[in-house]
Amino acid sequence: MDDLLAPDRPSTDALDGKLDDARAELRRTFGFDDFRGRQAAVVERVLMGRSTLAVMPTGAGKSLTYQLPATMLAGTCVVVSPLIALMHDQLRSARANGIRAATLTSADADWRETQDAFRAGELDLLYVAPERASQPHFRELLSAAPLSLFAVDEAHCVSEWGHDFRPDYRMLRPMMDAFPDVPRLALTATADRQTRADVMAQLGIPEDGLVLAGFDRPNIRYAITPRDNPVRQIAGIMQDRPGPGIVYAPTRRKVEDIAEKLASATGRPVLPYHAGLPAEERADNQARFVASEDMVIVATIAFGMGIDKPDVRFVAHVGVPKSIEAYYQETGRAGRDGDPAGAVMLWGASDFATARARLEEVPEDRRMAERQRLDALAGLVETAQCRRAILLRHFGEDPPESCGNCDNCLDAPGVTDATELARKLLSAVYRTGQSFGMGHLEKVLTGTADDRVRQRGHDTLSVFGIVGGEEAGLLKPVARALQAHGHLVANDHGGLALGGGAREILKGEREVAIVIPPKRERRGRRGGGATPNPVGNPLFEALRALRKELAEEAGVPPYVIFHDSTLREMALARPDTLTRLGQIGGVGAKKLEAYGDRFLRCIVEN
Numbered sequence: 224m225d226d227l228l229a230p231d232r233p234s235t236d237a238l239d240g241k242l243d244d245a246r247a248e249l250r251r252t253f254g255f256d257d258f259r260g261r262q263a264a265v266v267e268r269v270l271m272g273r274s275t276l277a278v279m280p281t282g283a284g285k286s287l288t289y290q291l292p293a294t295m296l297a298g299t300c301v302v303v304s305p306l307i308a309l310m311h312d313q314l315r316s317a318r319a320n321g322i323r324a325a326t327l328t329s330a331d332a333d334w335r336e337t338q339d340a341f342r343a344g345e346l347d348l349l350y351v352a353p354e355r356a357s358q359p360h361f362r363e364l365l366s367a368a369p370l371s372l373f374a375v376d377e378a379h380c381v382s383e384w385g386h387d388f389r390p391d392y393r394m395l396r397p398m399m400d401a402f403p404d405v406p407r408l409a410l411t412a413t414a415d416r417q418t419r420a421d422v423m424a425q426l427g428i429p430e431d432g433l434v435l436a437g438f439d440r441p442n443i444r445y446a447i448t449p450r451d452n453p454v455r456q457i458a459g460i461m462q463d464r465p466g467p468g469i470v471y472a473p474t475r476r477k478v479e480d481i482a483e484k485l486a487s488a489t490g491r492p493v494l495p496y497h498a499g500l501p502a503e504e505r506a507d508n509q510a511r512f513v514a515s516e517d518m519v520i521v522a523t524i525a526f527g528m529g530i531d532k533p534d535v536r537f538v539a540h541v542g543v544p545k546s547i548e549a550y551y552q553e554t555g556r557a558g559r560d561g562d563p564a565g566a567v568m569l570w571g572a573s574d575f576a577t578a579r580a581r582l583e584e585v586p587e588d589r590r591m592a593e594r595q596r597l598d599a600l601a602g603l604v605e606t607a608q609c610r611r612a613i614l615l616r617h618f619g620e621d622p623p624e625s626c627g628n629c630d631n632c633l634d635a636p637g638v639t640d641a642t643e644l645a646r647k648l649l650s651a652v653y654r655t656g657q658s659f660g661m662g663h664l665e666k667v668l669t670g671t672a673d674d675r676v677r678q679r680g681h682d683t684l685s686v687f688g689i690v691g692g693e694e695a696g697l698l699k700p701v702a703r704a705l706q707a708h709g710h711l712v713a714n715d716h717g718g719l720a721l722g723g724g725a726r727e728i729l730k731g732e733r734e735v736a737i738v739i740p741p742k743r744e745r746r747g748r749r750g751g752g753a754t755p756n757p758v759g760n761p762l763f764e765a766l767r768a769l770r771k772e773l774a775e776e777a778g779v780p781p782y783v784i785f786h787d788s789t790l791r792e793m794a795l796a797r798p799d800t801l802t803r804l805g806q807i808g809g810v811g812a813k814k815l816e817a818y819g820d821r822f823l824r825c826i827v828e829n
Contacts, residue, residue, distance in 0.1 A: 241270045248295055252320050253287065254789075254811035261436035262288055265408070269372060270295065274407040274428045276378065278419060279436040281412045281555030282533070289374035289408055290317055293347040298369035302350045303395060304376045308509065310350040312531040317348055319783050321813030324348035327355065344369045353380075357394030362401055370405045375426060378409035379548075382421040383589075387549075396427055412438075413552045416619045438551070438618045442558045443566050445610040446630035447603070449703065450569035453541045454484045457569075461489050461519060464565055466536035467512065468519040469556060473542040473574075475499045475523065481541065482521040496522035514780045516771070524553065533560035533782050539567045543574040546596040547603060547617050560786050570604055572661075572706035576713035579722075601707040607631060607638045607738045637739040641701050642728070644694055645710075645735040648701055649725050651686040652711065655679070657720035661702050664719065669695050697737065704737045763794040765829040766822065773818060784818065785809055797826055 245266050249255050258266065265277045265288040279285050293300035304310045310326045317324040323346050325337040340346050341364070355361050373395075375381070381392035399407055409426050419433065450456070457470055470485070472478045475497040486493040492515065494508040512520045513532055520526065524544070538557040544550040550568070558564025578597055585593050603613050611626040625632045651664050666673060667681045670688025681687060690698065702719075705711040712722035727733040767781075767790060774781040789809035798804040804823060805815045 242267060245270065245291060245295065249287075249291060251812050252291065252294055252322065254805070254807070254809045254814065256808070259284055261434050264434050266291055268432070268434070269406060269408055272406045273432065274426075275432045275434055276409045276411075276419065276423050276426070276428050277434045277436065278411055278414055278438075279434075280438050280440050281552070282440060282442075282559040282561060283412075283436055285376075285410045285412070286313055286316075286531075288410070289372060290320075290322060290348065292372060294322060296371035298344060298371035299341060299346045300348050300372040300374055301356070301365070301370065302348055302374045302376060303353050303356050303392075304350050305353065305380060305389060307352065309376075309531060310352070312513070314350060315779050315783050316531070319779065319814065320811050322347050324350070326350040328352060338364060341368045353389060353391040353395060356398055357391055362398055365398075365402065370402060373399050373402075373405055373407045375407065375409045377411060378422050378426065379411040379414045379418055381409075381425045382414070382418045387552075393425065396425060400427065412555055413548050415548070415617065438615055438620060439611065439622070440555060440558065441626070441628065442561055443554060443564050444628050444630075445554070445566050445614070447568040447570065447610065448630070449700075450541065450571045453569050454481060454488060456567075457481070457485060457539050457541070458488045460537055460539055460565065460567055461485070461491060464536045466517060467515060467532065467534055468537040468539065469526070469535055470519060470521040470539045470541060471524055471526075471544070471553060472521055473523070477541065478521050478523055485519065485521065492518045494518065494520050496520050496526045498523065498525050514774070516767070516781060524549070530556065531559070532556075532780065533786055534562070535559070535564065536562075537565040537567065539569065541569050543568065543570050543578065543600060543604065545578075546593075547599050547614065548596070550600065550603070551614060551618075560782070560788060562787060568604070572703040572711075573713065575601060575707045575709070579709055579712060598708070601709075605704055605707055605738060607636050638736050639697070639739055640734065641697060641704070641737045642731075642733075642735045644690065644697055644701050645705060645728055646731075647686060647689055648698065648705070649711070649721060649729050651684075652719050652721060653729075654684050654686055655681055658714065658718040660717050660719065661699070664702075665695075665698055668698065697739075700737050700739070701735070704735065710735075760791075760794045762797070762826065762829045763790055765825055766790040766793055769821060769825045773821070785814070793822065793826065799823070799827070 242263060246257060249258065260283050261277070261279060262284055265275060268275045269288065269292040277285065277288060289300055289302065304313070307328045307330050310328060314324050314326050325340065325346055327334055327337050327349060328351070331337065341349055351361070375395060380387050380389035381395065382388065399405070407426060407428060409422055409428060411422070414422060423430070423432065461468060470481060472481050478495045478497045482493050482495040494512060496505060496508050508520065512518050513530065516534065535557045538554045540553070544553055554566035557566055575597070582590055582594055582597070599617060603610065606613055609625050609632050610629040612622045612624060615622040627633070647668060648664065651668050655664065655667060663675065666676050667684065667687055668690040672682040676682050702711065708724065709722045710724045710728060711719050714720055724733060728735060770781050770784045770790065773784050786809055789807060792807050796807060798807065801815060801819045801823065804810060804819050
């Protein structure tokens with residue numbers, strides 16, 4: 224079903240001609256000589272007027288698949304996007320490339336001028352939120368304007384099976400059905416097989432309309448490790464990966480605490496972001512992060528979907544995300560520019576205990592699906608196999624057994640059979656009344672008879688002192704593994720009780736294996752060095768300084784001017800004419816005209 228075309232497919236010559244025209248426009252507008260990955264397949268379908276669902280990994284250039292056709296087709300492409308911040312970010316980038324674009328949001332004071340330009344056919348792109356797009360008055364506006372395409376960004380939001388369901392997305396189908404001659408392009412980076420089928424049904428995209436580009440982000444290094452001292456652990460990540468970073472924390476209090484401590488420990492600029500901050504402070508912190516080339520922002524998951532910042536060098540989770548889908552999307556905010564980036568998750572047993580307790584709040588008809596998602600996440604966390612392979616299999620792919628760029632592939636952990644130790648721990652939980660925390664259970668199992676143990680008579684139990692030596696050091700990893708999989712659950716007071724599967728383990732009907740993380744230093748770091756200037760070229764640093772100066776003059780983030788990859792190519796090629804500068808990847812006609820002379824002067828002077 225991957226991007227099959229209908230039987231009445233136009234001639235090969237006609238398609239080749241359209242794609243040749245598209246490549247010429249790609250060079251003129253965006254400064255690139257050819258498409259990447261499956262971009263050409265999507266653009267081809269759009270230019271032929273065929274409705275499409277494109278599932279492409281973050282950083283694969285999804286926005287180009289509608290921005291480029293919008294410059295070639297008569298009429299305006301209406302883009303439905305979920306957040307105002309994301310729309311404004313994409314608006315800046317589109318206008319920097321000379322695309323006639325506007326947003327129609329509650330934050331825009333020029334809405335009358337925008338509507339007039341839209342009716343007159345003077346816009347290539349118009350960005351709107353789903354809440355506006357579903358209103359009758361907006362449909363009236365659409366009837367008065369020439370339309371070329373409907374593009375639905377973050378299309379997984381339309382599906383109840385998606386991890387980020389938005390009810391307003393369900394209202395888009397009637398709006399688009401009112402204009403049957405206008406093709407539809409739905410875009411997402413995060414949709415498993417069930418979600419893809421639902422999105423296509425909900426948006427009226429035919430079965431032959433899927434372009435599946437794959438989910439792999441080879442430039443991201445995945446690592447998952449137990450959480451012990453998150454500030455120290457993240458400070459180490461910041462030292463290894465200079466450049467912007469995002470740290471996700473589970474609560475507002477944790478966000479502020481970690482941000483303050485990281486700033487003090489590292490000396491780097493670190494800011495908090497969460498819904499409890501005053502709106503002005505929240506917006507200012509986001510704007511400062513977007514414009515910065517070295518800031519780290521600590522945030523709740525409310526942050527990120529509205530950010531199209533390509534130079535984020537790492538994403539760290541202090542705790543487990545909601546699901547593998549959420550983890551994939553959140554880590555996908557790293558390395559959108561294609562340069563090396565890292566994704567690190569710091570987890571604890573309490574994360575899964577909290578998540579499993581919250582399952583009781585989920586509507587019963589969705590509880591089984593949510594439990595399966597949590598089990599899949601536990602499998603990712605606890606695996607000794609390739610992390611990337613686990614992720615890709617979750618989305619229906621058949622990856623190699625090893626990727627060479629995750630923690631388990633770079634330094635394989637040991638795996639040990641912990642079935643007997645797990646049975647001892649579960650027995651201790653049961654015999655002490657299923658109401659004590661891990662600290663007390665450890666004392667009982669290792670034979671440490673303090674006052675609390677004696678007072679409760681736990682020093683007389685058959686499980687007292689049955690664990691010693693090396694086994695004692697494995698009690699915490701075993702407890703983490705059992706809680707991750709729901710075999711141990713926490714009560715309201717933090718005590719541990721038997722969960723699903725515990726009795727099977729106690730009866731010897733289920734085995735327990737745990738991962739022993741390697742203690743030695745990591746080996747070779749393929750794709751791991753995250754410095755933007757690995758060869759130490761002084762011209763590259765001069766070009767970055769000029770980019771920052773131009774960005775401040777224009778009031779835009781530096782990456783809107785040029786990406787690091789474009790500056791690196793300039794530093795290596797040292798073009799000495801505007802023509803040669805225009806041949807550098809990422810230097811389109813509008814940017815060449817706006818910035819070419821100053822970059823040439825910088826190259827000559829350095």
